[in-house]
Amino acid sequence: MNKLKNSLREAMEAAGLRSGMTISFHHHLRNGDHVLNMVLDEAARMGIRDLTLQASSIFPVHAPLIGHIQSGVVTGLETCYLSGPVAEAISHGLLQKPVVFRSHGGRAAAIAEGRVHIDIAFIAAPSADPAGNLNGVSGPAACGSLGYAFADARYADTVVAVTDSLVPYPLSPVSIDETQIDYVAKVDCIGDPRGIVSGTTSVTRDPVALRIADYAARVMAASGLMREGFSFQTGAGGASLAVTEYLKPLMRERGVTADFGMGGITGAMVELLEKGFIRQLLDVQCFDLRAVASIRENPNHIEIPAIRYAAPIRRGSAVDRLSCLVSSGGIIGGSGGHSDTAAGAALTLIVAPLFRARLPIVVDRAGCISTPGSTVDALVTQRGIAVHPRRGDLREALLRARLPVYDIHDLQAMATRVTGVPDAPRHGDRIVGLVEYRDGSVIDRIYQQA
Amino acid sequence: MNKLKNSLREAMEAAGLRSGMTISFHHHLRNGDHVLNMVLDEAARMGIRDLTLQASSIFPVHAPLIGHIQSGVVTGLETCYLSGPVAEAISHGLLQKPVVFRSHGGRAAAIAEGRVHIDIAFIAAPSADPAGNLNGVSGPAACGSLGYAFADARYADTVVAVTDSLVPYPLSPVSIDETQIDYVAKVDCIGDPRGIVSGTTSVTRDPVALRIADYAARVMAASGLMREGFSFQTGAGGASLAVTEYLKPLMRERGVTADFGMGGITGAMVELLEKGFIRQLLDVQCFDLRAVASIRENPNHIEIPAIRYAAPIRRGSAVDRLSCLVSSGGIIGGSGGHSDTAAGAALTLIVAPLFRARLPIVVDRAGCISTPGSTVDALVTQRGIAVHPRRGDLREALLRARLPVYDIHDLQAMATRVTGVPDAPRHGDRIVGLVEYRDGSVIDRIYQQA
Numbered sequence: 001m002n003k004l005k006n007s008l009r010e011a012m013e014a015a016g017l018r019s020g021m022t023i024s025f026h027h028h029l030r031n032g033d034h035v036l037n038m039v040l041d042e043a044a045r046m047g048i049r050d051l052t053l054q055a056s057s058i059f060p061v062h063a064p065l066i067g068h069i070q071s072g073v074v075t076g077l078e079t080c081y082l083s084g085p086v087a088e089a090i091s092h093g094l095l096q097k098p099v100v101f102r103s104h105g106g107r108a109a110a111i112a113e114g115r116v117h118i119d120i121a122f123i124a125a126p127s128a129d130p131a132g133n134l135n136g137v138s139g140p141a142a143c144g145s146l147g148y149a150f151a152d153a154r155y156a157d158t159v160v161a162v163t164d165s166l167v168p169y170p171l172s173p174v175s176i177d178e179t180q181i182d183y184v185a186k187v188d189c190i191g192d193p194r195g196i197v198s199g200t201t202s203v204t205r206d207p208v209a210l211r212i213a214d215y216a217a218r219v220m221a222a223s224g225l226m227r228e229g230f231s232f233q234t235g236a237g238g239a240s241l242a243v244t245e246y247l248k249p250l251m252r253e254r255g256v257t258a259d260f261g262m263g264g265i266t267g268a269m270v271e272l273l274e275k276g277f278i279r280q281l282l283d284v285q286c287f288d289l290r291a292v293a294s295i296r297e298n299p300n301h302i303e304i305p306a307i308r309y310a311a312p313i314r315r316g317s318a319v320d321r322l323s324c325l326v327s328s329g330g331i332i333g334g335s336g337g338h339s340d341t342a343a344g345a346a347l348t349l350i351v352a353p354l355f356r357a358r359l360p361i362v363v364d365r366a367g368c369i370s371t372p373g374s375t376v377d378a379l380v381t382q383r384g385i386a387v388h389p390r391r392g393d394l395r396e397a398l399l400r401a402r403l404p405v406y407d408i409h410d411l412q413a414m415a416t417r418v419t420g421v422p423d424a425p426r427h428g429d430r431i432v433g434l435v436e437y438r439d440g441s442v443i444d445r446i447y448q449q450a
Numbered sequence: 451m452n453k454l455k456n457s458l459r460e461a462m463e464a465a466g467l468r469s470g471m472t473i474s475f476h477h478h479l480r481n482g483d484h485v486l487n488m489v490l491d492e493a494a495r496m497g498i499r500d501l502t503l504q505a506s507s508i509f510p511v512h513a514p515l516i517g518h519i520q521s522g523v524v525t526g527l528e529t530c531y532l533s534g535p536v537a538e539a540i541s542h543g544l545l546q547k548p549v550v551f552r553s554h555g556g557r558a559a560a561i562a563e564g565r566v567h568i569d570i571a572f573i574a575a576p577s578a579d580p581a582g583n584l585n586g587v588s589g590p591a592a593c594g595s596l597g598y599a600f601a602d603a604r605y606a607d608t609v610v611a612v613t614d615s616l617v618p619y620p621l622s623p624v625s626i627d628e629t630q631i632d633y634v635a636k637v638d639c640i641g642d643p644r645g646i647v648s649g650t651t652s653v654t655r656d657p658v659a660l661r662i663a664d665y666a667a668r669v670m671a672a673s674g675l676m677r678e679g680f681s682f683q684t685g686a687g688g689a690s691l692a693v694t695e696y697l698k699p700l701m702r703e704r705g706v707t708a709d710f711g712m713g714g715i716t717g718a719m720v721e722l723l724e725k726g727f728i729r730q731l732l733d734v735q736c737f738d739l740r741a742v743a744s745i746r747e748n749p750n751h752i753e754i755p756a757i758r759y760a761a762p763i764r765r766g767s768a769v770d771r772l773s774c775l776v777s778s779g780g781i782i783g784g785s786g787g788h789s790d791t792a793a794g795a796a797l798t799l800i801v802a803p804l805f806r807a808r809l810p811i812v813v814d815r816a817g818c819i820s821t822p823g824s825t826v827d828a829l830v831t832q833r834g835i836a837v838h839p840r841r842g843d844l845r846e847a848l849l850r851a852r853l854p855v856y857d858i859h860d861l862q863a864m865a866t867r868v869t870g871v872p873d874a875p876r877h878g879d880r881i882v883g884l885v886e887y888r889d890g891s892v893i894d895r896i897y898q899q900a
Contacts, residue, residue: 001766001770003765003766131766131768131771132765168679168709169709169710169771170709170710170730170732170752170768170771172730172749172750172752173749173752174752177754177755177758178758178765178766178767178768179755179757179758179761179763179765179766179767180765181765182764182765229618259618259619259620260619260620280620280622282620299622299623300622302620302622302623302624304627305627305629307629308627308628308629311629313629314632315453315582315628315629315630315631315632316451316453316581316628316629317628317629318581318620318628320451321581321619321620
């Protein structure tokens with residue numbers, strides 16, 4: 001048995017790539033990923049058409065996908081996050097079929113339960129051996145956790161590891177093992193790890209965002225959840241990252257340590273681990289190179305598969321054990337893991353400025369719903385905090401802590417006094433995207449831009 | 451969701467145990483295991499009958515199983531290894547249905563491919579958290595690798611972790627994660643780790659065995675496989691363990707390091723790792739407490755699931771990458787992983803004295819075939835070495851190295867000159883055991899003792 005192929009083309013032919021197939025990709029190399037583009041370029045040269053991409057995220061670096069859609073090589077796209085030129089083009093009607101958006105946990109569950117079928121998974125492997133054992137922590141394009149790739153490797157009919165760093169058997173540590181890999185394609189370069197750091201992972205210096213972060217940390221403290229052994233997740237957005245700074249003095253004051261921090265992991269979370277504020281990090285993707293170094297070296301920084309992180313499955317996943325989730329409200333490229341963690345966490349906070357670019361953050365109807373309001377506990381802005389009506393207990397606790405609690409309509413009025421009432425957004429009639437909630441139901445539609 | 455149950459009974463009821471089911475156990479606590487007995491005692495009290503046990507091995511400690519068979523609680527047994535009073539009783543006809551013997555890799559493949567269905571898997575967990583994340587390396591009954599339990603956890607309908615060491619969420623490191631566990635039963639004691647060490651794991655001082663081991667090491671060297679990056683596995687038998695001692699000077703002389711040692715791991719293999727003779731140990735079960743300490747502390751001592759170790763699956767497993775296998779010929783309790791590793795290894799040696807208890811080791815027809823001769827390359831005895839006829843190249847190499855090569859019939863004649871020709875073994879007509887080869891075919895039958 002020789003799994004090792006000396007070119008991507010050879011591996012794609014061995015894997016039996018044919019027109020009409022569904023092929024999958026993971027996005028841990030983020031905006032530095034070369035593999036998705038390489039595979040599609042090669043597929044185009046092979047004369048393949050009508051592929052559906054099951055890609056965990058699409059970044060600006062994937063702009064060549066536009067050409068492959070125009071030429072009919074790709075006709076379907078299912079993802080958790082879509083940004084950059086591809087997002088822009090699809091908003092304007094590039095793709096005939098609507099893009100299907102899923103959450104990270106919803107995607108893993110859909111694959112595990114067979115609602116999504118993958119013919120061939122391509123796994124960008126920063127390090128691999130000739131039998132297909134692979135990890136993300138070593139090699140020139142080390143990206144850390146490979147959390148989103150596990151479901152693809154386990155359930156796809158055929159699995160191709162694509163690596164630029166081939167090591168002798170047996171590789172160690174192993175993230176995905178040889179029993180799940182059919183072919184190993186040796187290529188020159190799978191990506192540029194500098195592209196892992198996205199704009200969304202730098203801590204803000206904006207005083208409005210810092211005030212919001214301060215409020216959010218105090219809401220967590222006032223909620224009663226900041227106890228010994230609690231846990232939290234902060235997203236990659238600037239304001240939600242800043243929350244980690246404000247948590248430190250509050251945790252120190254109370255003498256509490258968190259059992260775990262989770263999610264996409266940043267240097268800010270690594271610092272909390274290293275300084276003893278958190279006992280463990282459960283890492284489904286690394287958002288910067290400090291996180292990559294940490295997951296390689298710190299045994300308390302642990303890679304977890306997406307299904308363990310966030311999948312809505314019978315046996316539950318880590319989100320169901322999460323105390324506090326803080327994430328930024330704002331237009332990004334998809335839910336990522338947000339709707340999963342919001343559903344699981346005991347306290348879900350959205351942090352956002354009262355208005356952005358003269359548009360109020362509170363509107364009568366969100367432009368696109370990816371996380372249902374019923375799974376959110378409070379909105380934290382620089383002017384005040386609105387608590388979901390079902391959380392009267394939380395509202396009382398915040399008032400006792402003298403935090404500025406408002407009815408959400410009052411926050412909306414404060415904003416519109418400055419911004420005016422915005423025009424209703426205009427859009428065409430054609431549906432370009434379907435938003436699937438983690439349970440598989442469609443909770444919103446995205447229309448072509450006018 | 452509350453997976454945690456405060457008694458084994460509660461967990462068994464929650465798991466829906468009913469008469470007629472197949473339940474599974476792993477044997478990493480070996481002769482110190484309490485879990486199999488506890489579950490069957492409780493099942494008996496619940497009035498359950500007609501269970502089939504899918505147990506990776508049965509040891510003397512499991513003697514109470516005899517009573518449960520007599521009373522009809524258990525009516526079927528499938529295993530990889532059967533020793534002690536249960537083996538004795540079954541040889542004499544205790545069980546109506548024949549016992550099905552599989553190799554470790556064959557068992558994992560049969561479970562993965564659905565030929566064996568497990569209703570409820572009971573996983574003895576030396577450490578677990580309330581969500582069911584578990585490992586074998588911490589807690590009072592630490593047994594090290596949980597290699598044989600992975601397939602059970604992944605494919606059983608319902609999975610119960612049984613632990614005496616419950617730690618806060620999230621446990622780390624994790625061998626089997628929360629997404630595979632339905633219930634966690636907290637009990638007082640899952641077993642006595644002193645029972646892990648079996649008689650078969652101590653290095654021999656017998657001069658005959660040492661001479662055999664010396665020959666075996668020299669056969670490995672003469673075969674040409676002892677090159678930089680080679681690999682080997684020695685079983686738990688005394689003579690095959692002694693081989694590791696004789697390998698050291700030969701490896702030092704050649705300046706070679708092995709990429710990996712594999713299998714059930716003993717202190718002797720750990721020493722080779724620690725002294726730099728081997729780069730990594732791939733460990734499917736720990737045969738002694740030194741191995742348990744090593745797998746907990748040494749990042750180059752790695753737990754592998756049985757399916758990665760030895761399963762005959764399309765994508766291959768580690769046995770297919772093995773250079774040399776040395777194992778003892780002799781009556782033990784089943785193939786364990788032997789027929790898997792023999793099929794995979796480039797060089798398979800059987801080490802055995804020319805006769806044991808005045809019975810010759812070479813006979814016209816083996817009493818029970820678990821490993822086909824076509825997968826064995828040579829028999830190494832204290833008087834000489836017989837090479838399989840298909841390995842003329844190996845025979846030439848051994849002659850060039852001035853090793854004492856004989857036709858196997860000459861070895862047989864040497865033995866019978868001392869022992870006389872033994873009587874043909876007598877047995878009854880009733881079949882008490884079926885030996886399934888790793889591909890699922892039945893390669894031998896075991897008859898009731900006369």
